[in-house]
Amino acid sequence: MPVTLPRPRLLDPASVPALRWGVIGTGIAGPFVSALHRRTTQRAVAVVARDQAKTEAFAREHGIGTVHRSVSALIEDPQVDVVYVATPHPLHHAQALEAVAAGKHVLVEKPIAMSAAEAREITDAGRAAGVLVQEAMWTRYLPQSDVIRQVLADGLLGDVRLVRADFGFVFPFDADHRLWNAELGGGALLDAGVYPISFASSVLGPPDSVTAVGSLAPTGVDERADLLLPSGGATALASTSLVARLPVTASVMGSQARLDVWSPFFGPTGLTLTSGSATAEETSTWRDQTFDRLNEGLAHQAVHLAAYVGEGRLESPVHPHAELVSIMATIDEARRQLIAAG
Structure with a gap:
């Protein structure tokens, strides 16, 4: 008798806390925010990026209510629960640390940093601050x-x-x-x-x-x-x-x-x-x-992050x-x- 594959154990997107996301960067963030809004109860509520005109267009496209003029302003926004760092790799370290210092949970695009030392500093800071740090390895x-x-x-x-x-x-x-x-x-x-x-x-x-x-x-x-x-x-x-x-x-x-x-x-x-x-x-x-679309699979990492926040976790168990x-x-x-x- 052939061995059969088990079925996946899925999280219900409606069963996890509905968090408010602040997005830094508008490049790779596009497919993620689309999946977030189409397939989960999570919502992007604020965005910031280098090009103001493109950022405003991104906000209109995705129904994001607030466009900030600086990364610090977004991180300090009291309406933001989670900061999604979607900038080029060399910026991850500083932006993640700033978000953690502000008491925000953070999802950092892969790779989480430019080196193991930077990754350790980010994760240690998250643990010390009592916030979840997760890499966006969807x-x-x-x-x-x-x-x-x-x-x-x-x-x-x-x-x-x-x-x-x-x-x-x-x-x-x-x-x-x-x-x-x-x-x-x-x-x-x-x-x-x-x-x-x-x-x-x-x-x-x-x-x-x-x-x-x-x-x-x-x-x-x-x-x-x-x-x-x-x-x-x-x-x-x-x-x-x-x-x-x-x-x-x-x-x-x-x-x-x-x-x-x-x-x-x-x-x-x-x-x-x-x-x-x-x-x-x-x-x-x-x-x-x-x-239906490959990129909609990005929604899963957001649902899991919200579940971990609800459970009081500081890191992803997987x-x-x-x-x-x-x-x-x-x-x-x-x-x-x-x-x-x-």
Whole structure:
């Protein structure tokens, strides 16, 4: 009899506190706010960004009542419960710390910071202030991720031996663009590599060591990287690139079965569990049919954050602070090795 995949355990968006969100940045924030308003009881009530005209247009598009003229004004707004930091990577640290100091819960876009040291400072500050700090690694909160956690907890794969994950795309070189500019937090590892590294961590935990190979762009940022991450008796292989179109899939391989996450693995897609012998394979599949559009899956992380706030938590139980710091430490070491190799 073939092994079947468990069903995801879903949170009812109406069962969590309806929080008021302040949004810093209007780029990547667009799909998130759309999902927030379409699929949850959460509401964005204030926004701030560098370009005032674009910010006002963003507010009109999403029905946001208040446009602030400074980040500090938004953070200090008494109508804001949660601050969503959706600015470029190098700004995350200072803006998250300011929000925490003001007593606000904070959701920080990935990567949470530019280094493990910065990530630790943010999470330590949140704990000291008694507010929730969460990275916007939306993958952790998708229904398929709950299925994966159940599969691992139930031992359906046997002993996990190998994890593979990748995220890479081709982006034309432009020294001034944030992806290629070191001062703007450029490089494949920080922008895309955080996804496969986080996936590997979610299955195996922190690696025992980090071995990275790849290449640098003329601006000195990593344009591609392949990481070997052993952990206990298993190994993870994580790849990222700005110069190659990778399949954007993930797999967990064990002694009894293999679990494949469909592309793009970081968004709501589907799963295939393959078991049986090499000559008589049996498969079980599960497809995420929760929403019509991929980006609407961003709503899940907001619902979970609100639930955690309601429970009085200071960190996500499926993406705890220690793991956030560990993932950033892996990226730190991979970047160090690539730069040293030239």
